[in-house]
Amino acid sequence: MREVNVAEVAKAVEKLSIEANCCLPEDVLIGLQRAEAEEKSPLGKEILKQIIANAEIAQKEQMPICQDTGMSIVFLEIGQEIHFTGGYLYDAINEGIRKGYSKGFLRKSIVNHPFLRKNTNDNTPAIIHSEIVPGDKLKIVLMPKGAGSENMSRLAMLKPAEGKKGLVDFVRKAVEEAGANPCPPLIIGIGIGGNMEKTTLLAKKALLRPLNQPNRDGEIKALEKEILQTVNASGIGPQGFGGIITALAVHIEYYPTHIASLPVAVNLSCHATRHAECLL
Amino acid sequence: MKDYLRIQPPLDDTVVSRLKAGDRVLISGTIYTARDSAHQRLIQTIVNNEEMPLSLKGQIIYYVGPCPAKPGQVIGSAGPTTSGRVDVYTPLLLDKGLKGMIGKGNRSQEVVSSIQRNKAVYFAATGGIGALLAKTIKSAQVIAYEDLGPEAIYCLEVEDFPVIVAIDCRGNNLYEEGKRKYKNFMVTCKEEFKCKE
Ligand code: SF4
Numbered sequence: 001m002r003e004v005n006v007a008e009v010a011k012a013v014e015k016l017s018i019e020a021n022c023c024l025p026e027d028v029l030i031g032l033q034r035a036e037a038e039e040k041s042p043l044g045k046e047i048l049k050q051i052i053a054n055a056e057i058a059q060k061e062q063m064p065i066c067q068d069t070g071m072s073i074v075f076l077e078i079g080q081e082i083h084f085t086g087g088y089l090y091d092a093i094n095e096g097i098r099k100g101y102s103k104g105f106l107r108k109s110i111v112n113h114p115f116l117r118k119n120t121n122d123n124t125p126a127i128i129h130s131e132i133v134p135g136d137k138l139k140i141v142l143m144p145k146g147a148g149s150e151n152m153s154r155l156a157m158l159k160p161a162e163g164k165k166g167l168v169d170f171v172r173k174a175v176e177e178a179g180a181n182p183c184p185p186l187i188i189g190i191g192i193g194g195n196m197e198k199t200t201l202l203a204k205k206a207l208l209r210p211l212n213q214p215n216r217d218g219e220i221k222a223l224e225k226e227i228l229q230t231v232n233a234s235g236i237g238p239q240g241f242g243g244i245i246t247a248l249a250v251h252i253e254y255y256p257t258h259i260a261s262l263p264v265a266v267n268l269s270c271h272a273t274r275h276a277e278c279l280l
Numbered sequence: 281m282k283d284y285l286r287i288q289p290p291l292d293d294t295v296v297s298r299l300k301a302g303d304r305v306l307i308s309g310t311i312y313t314a315r316d317s318a319h320q321r322l323i324q325t326i327v328n329n330e331e332m333p334l335s336l337k338g339q340i341i342y343y344v345g346p347c348p349a350k351p352g353q354v355i356g357s358a359g360p361t362t363s364g365r366v367d368v369y370t371p372l373l374l375d376k377g378l379k380g381m382i383g384k385g386n387r388s389q390e391v392v393s394s395i396q397r398n399k400a401v402y403f404a405a406t407g408g409i410g411a412l413l414a415k416t417i418k419s420a421q422v423i424a425y426e427d428l429g430p431e432a433i434y435c436l437e438v439e440d441f442p443v444i445v446a447i448d449c450r451g452n453n454l455y456e457e458g459k460r461k462y463k464n465f466m467v468t469c470k471e472e473f474k475c476k477e
Contacts (some may be wrong), residue, residue: 025286042464047406050409051409055411063411064356065357066407066409067357105348107346107430181362235461235463239406240459241302241454261294
């Protein structure tokens with residue numbers, strides 16, 4: 001057994017909140033540079049140049065890439081040999097968010113109640129997903145997710161007979177309806193299978209996979225490619241002004257499902273797809 | 281691509297009618313911020329016939345909720361938010377003299393009609409480049425609804441703030457035109473051997 005004091009977790013989360021908001025992951029940056037080279041629309045090209053320049057300013061000056069510093073989503077992989085001491089783990093995570101969002105001059109975008117809508121003024125509570133894994137390490141991934149793209153995400157309980165075609169149509173429609181709102185070029189996370197909540201979580205986790213890394217399953221990899229071509233043929237383009245790059249990547253994760261079900265979820269993410277991680 | 285046009289609010293019909301969907305524009309001078317809650321209050325003020333905290337005539341409203349400024353900064357990251365959320369409020373503000381709006385994403389048919397009727401213009405700023413846009417903001421002052429925090433109304437002095445005309449006063453819409461132009465672009469151009477892929 002290994003003891004981990006939750007104060008250490010709070011400190012790590014504080015650091016990750018600032019890092020995730022100010023430093024665009026390198027794979028996303030490379031994806032944007034490639035898109036800038038490929039884009040045929042002159043205006044689209046210019047937009048991509050602005051996005052790349054913005055990432056550089058944010059990194060250099062430690063400013064948030066985007067003012068929507070999001071809801072903080074925290075993924076924990078907890079080694080089953082760990083014993084947490086010094087307080088409650090989830091309180092420590094929220095303490096880390098509170099400090100990080102204040103010290104990093106990040107925007108506080110959380111309201112206390114869906115209808116009363118009073119700002120909590122410290123960006124808490126975070127949304128925490130934890131998983132127990134073998135070993136005695138703790139992996140923390142922090143993903144700030146803005147509302148622009150989250151609001152355009154969709155879930156569908158398809159009929160098994162609708163199959164792959166049903167999925168491709170569903171994603172194409174979601175992207176077309178979203179238009180410019182989720183700040184294209186997008187990164188598209190897709191979950192297939194499981195049940196209702198499992199498939200949405202898979203879609204969100206798919207956004208964490210590095211951009212140059214297709215799914216290991218050959219059939220799913222081909223589907224990722226097909227969907228990417230389909231959405232890029234929509235013409236929406238960077239910021240919706242027209243162009244051939246509507247998405248930088250499509251990532252699919254899947255899970256076994258019920259004989260009667262084909263749940264699918266699409267979690268759209270903007271060009272500012274941010275996350276940072278650490279291992280304790 | 282056409283060169284950048286330069287404008288300075290307050291805008292009048294002559295300036296607005298020069299702007300065409302797809303034009304790149306640099307704005308210098310004073311603009312005002314407002315998001316959902318500030319819009320709600322402005323509308324309430326108009327409905328109740330009370331005194332407005334700012335005169336809308338010829339002005340530009342920027343849909344933004346910035347990050348807090350670090351010590352020594354004018355403002356934190358300050359990019360546009362989705363405009364669609366204030367579509368219900370916009371026609372009344374345009375009827376009261378507002379001439380321009382800056383945001384991201386398409387507008388409702390009611391807003392487009394109101395833009396045409398009032399000879400106004402909708403600009404899009406690139407979403408997700410708040411750090412870059414903050415550099416063009418030279419001063420920021422809360423002028424109303426301070427209790428709303430990042431949603432308060434700020435008066436911003438900007439210099440060469442970069443935007444694109446998304447919907448012009450004739451109702452031309454870049455979101456629709458752009459999409460039409462590039463739909464199936466790669467397929468079509470491969471078929472016609474137009475591009476050297
Ligand atoms: S969709 Fe992304 S880039 Fe656009 S405003 Fe929201 S968080 Fe920022």
